[in-house]
Amino acid sequence: MEMDNIVSTVILVSFTVALAITLSIYYTGFVNIFMRYEEIAFDYAYATVRNGQAEIVINFKNRGQCALTVVALQINGVDLEPTGSDPFPLELPSGTNARLRLHASLDTFRSGVAYEVAIRTASGRTYAKAVVMP
Amino acid sequence: MKVVKAEKVVATALFALPLLCLVSLMFTLVRCAPNPTERDLEIDCTWNGAPVSANLKWTEPEDDAAATTNADAGSKSSQSGTANSKANTATINTQQALMLTGASAGAALAGGGLLVKKKLEGSSEKEIKQTTSTSSTSSTAPKYTSDSAHSYREGLEPQQGELKASTQNQTSTQSQQSNTQNPPNDGPPTTAGQQYMQKQMNSQSSQSQPPTQTQRLEQSGVQTSTSSTVAASVTITKELLMQKQMDSLTKQSANSTSTRTGGTQSKQGTASSTSTTSQNMGLLASSSSAARMAAEMWPQRQREFEQLAKQRAELAEKFSTPSYSTGLAPSLTCATGNAWESVQGLGSTISNGISNAWNAIKPCAPVILLTVILVTALYGGFAFGLLGAGMTGAGMASAGTAGMGLSLGGGAGWVGAGIILGGVGTFATYNLGIMNYPRQSSFEAEHTHIIQPQTTEIRDEKGSGVYGEDVAQELLEQSEIRKDRIIEPYQGSIAHREAQDRCIAWLKERGVTYIEDETMQVGWDEERGIYHKFKVKPDYVTDEYIIDAKTGVELDYQEEFDKVKKYMWLAKQQDKKLVYIFRHTPKEDHWWNYIIDMLVEELGENFIIEYMGG
Numbered sequence: 001m002e003m004d005n006i007v008s009t010v011i012l013v014s015f016t017v018a019l020a021i022t023l024s025i026y027y028t029g030f031v032n033i034f035m036r037y038e039e040i041a042f043d044y045a046y047a048t049v050r051n052g053q054a055e056i057v058i059n060f061k062n063r064g065q066c067a068l069t070v071v072a073l074q075i076n077g078v079d080l081e082p083t084g085s086d087p088f089p090l091e092l093p094s095g096t097n098a099r100l101r102l103h104a105s106l107d108t109f110r111s112g113v114a115y116e117v118a119i120r121t122a123s124g125r126t127y128a129k130a131v132v133m134p
Numbered sequence: 135m136k137v138v139k140a141e142k143v144v145a146t147a148l149f150a151l152p153l154l155c156l157v158s159l160m161f162t163l164v165r166c167a168p169n170p171t172e173r174d175l176e177i178d179c180t181w182n183g184a185p186v187s188a189n190l191k192w193t194e195p196e197d198d199a200a201a202t203t204n205a206d207a208g209s210k211s212s213q214s215g216t217a218n219s220k221a222n223t224a225t226i227n228t229q230q231a232l233m234l235t236g237a238s239a240g241a242a243l244a245g246g247g248l249l250v251k252k253k254l255e256g257s258s259e260k261e262i263k264q265t266t267s268t269s270s271t272s273s274t275a276p277k278y279t280s281d282s283a284h285s286y287r288e289g290l291e292p293q294q295g296e297l298k299a300s301t302q303n304q305t306s307t308q309s310q311q312s313n314t315q316n317p318p319n320d321g322p323p324t325t326a327g328q329q330y331m332q333k334q335m336n337s338q339s340s341q342s343q344p345p346t347q348t349q350r351l352e353q354s355g356v357q358t359s360t361s362s363t364v365a366a367s368v369t370i371t372k373e374l375l376m377q378k379q380m381d382s383l384t385k386q387s388a389n390s391t392s393t394r395t396g397g398t399q400s401k402q403g404t405a406s407s408t409s410t411t412s413q414n415m416g417l418l419a420s421s422s423s424a425a426r427m428a429a430e431m432w433p434q435r436q437r438e439f440e441q442l443a444k445q446r447a448e449l450a451e452k453f454s455t456p457s458y459s460t461g462l463a464p465s466l467t468c469a470t471g472n473a474w475e476s477v478q479g480l481g482s483t484i485s486n487g488i489s490n491a492w493n494a495i496k497p498c499a500p501v502i503l504l505t506v507i508l509v510t511a512l513y514g515g516f517a518f519g520l521l522g523a524g525m526t527g528a529g530m531a532s533a534g535t536a537g538m539g540l541s542l543g544g545g546a547g548w549v550g551a552g553i554i555l556g557g558v559g560t561f562a563t564y565n566l567g568i569m570n571y572p573r574q575s576s577f578e579a580e581h582t583h584i585i586q587p588q589t590t591e592i593r594d595e596k597g598s599g600v601y602g603e604d605v606a607q608e609l610l611e612q613s614e615i616r617k618d619r620i621i622e623p624y625q626g627s628i629a630h631r632e633a634q635d636r637c638i639a640w641l642k643e644r645g646v647t648y649i650e651d652e653t654m655q656v657g658w659d660e661e662r663g664i665y666h667k668f669k670v671k672p673d674y675v676t677d678e679y680i681i682d683a684k685t686g687v688e689l690d691y692q693e694e695f696d697k698v699k700k701y702m703w704l705a706k707q708q709d710k711k712l713v714y715i716f717r718h719t720p721k722e723d724h725w726w727n728y729i730i731d732m733l734v735e736e737l738g739e740n741f742i743i744e745y746m747g748g
Binding site: 020 | 175177178179180181182184185186187188189190191192193194494495497498501502505506509510556
């Protein structure tokens, strides 16, 4: 076999492989656009009393394939209304580990009462976790 | 086993290195894992009027940190739109980067392949390569492959140093150029043969050179910036060297001194490189008369000069300024370069490149085309199938497929367009919330007794809205429909409806005021030896009666027989009378007669039957 044929074969094979890799990556990413899902996983949550104040701690993770846009926080179905600048919408990228701490007086979070803390996202879904105030 | 030359190794390295870099770049783009970034956010808010302090601390990748910052500072109103558009933009950027990387890899591969091919082709033509190595556009140099050139090449090998020196020093001074390109003739020809050869040579040269080429001959030393000029220089320098060779041979054969110094480096180089010349000298010395030998060699030399002249004429025709161009054509032919020739040289370069690439790909073109079509169809079909009827997917897949089918360059453009279309479509899908709710029949149509067959017009003429479009409007219209009417669902036939009306009338005739409509009756079936819970819904149930309306023309014996047995059992259990009202009297051979006989036998006076006639 002549050297030209070998070179041509190498060129064509390399070119085909590169093209195949490019196409596969492109189309995989293309399909992934429409296959992304949203998911929040709560690692743990607890309520406690610290320094004379009630505290609710929730640790969660964005396990979805796309960024999570938090638009509101809720307690027992009632939105927390920011008094200062509105931090929402808040974007949490995929893979983000987050810890939410809520502090209030013991008159607000009463002992023995269950509080359901919910995270509402831009997609319209609500992820809730309930804790009982000790 | 072939020995791999260093040139090939270098060429292969040049070919493989960009490939490795670009492929690694692609994977870097995809697999890059950014460093985490911690963020902390304090939110003062109220909940049911009470102050609540919220603290959110999270860790996110660096790439998305900027996006989050922008989201914080951005518009608060378009929440989902902002987030989704960012996600789409990021995705599109990634796709574009990947496509550009892929295209770059392809281009690098093609370029590397051509380079390798060029290297391999050029390895056997060292002279031209060495001469044209000073030019960046070596591919435009015409190939000097005639047999005569090869025969001279052997004799000229040791004089490459002279050739290089000549080319490099051509830009020094004009006088030096003249000395280099017009070999000095320090002394008059000493022999008749020498005079004859010199005369013939000059005559041949003057006849074959067009005026423009002559000018180019004189200026070729300084036209190294353009490839075409370099090509001409190659040819001309070879002629000059041949002239010098002939001159030297003649002079040496005549025992003249070889220490002539022409005042030029090329002449000195010619004088100093004596190895090949010595061989020729030895050959000539074996003959009795060097002049006679030279005269005998002249016809061959003449033929070779004719071939050279022909090539030179072709070059002159190729690179000459066309007379039809403009009146500015003469002014374009200048000593420092020719714009038209540059353009032609560039065109020649591109043409050669395309030709080489096509020659390399041509044998495997069907395979490449088939591979591209298969890969594109596979992935495009997969993506299209996932997207279903989405116009976004259709746009992207069609654009991508069509583009890849056309060519790589054009395909990249089409895919880019597809990406843009897909991004716009995705953005619209995410933000406009377009959901393809199936059209449903209206509440009124579902819950109104219709005593005539529905037509298409009735079905489309919805007094209510369509579910899923406006829930509030839907509920409002439903309440309007409910307000002043009794809505009674009915799924049976008209005959059954008439029988039901008779049932109600029959009950009212007996002073019954409380009627349960199709209430679920639950009992335990002991016939099978087990307690089997069954559920039946007679048409009407009162405190005293279980009444069922029948058309008298039922077709399903098993179903009716099962119902009858359950009603009969319920009547016994609840101590009620079982009443059957038939809209039509069953024919004599109908199975209803058998069931009625059974009921009469089982229930006796607790079984009441009435036929409406007809």
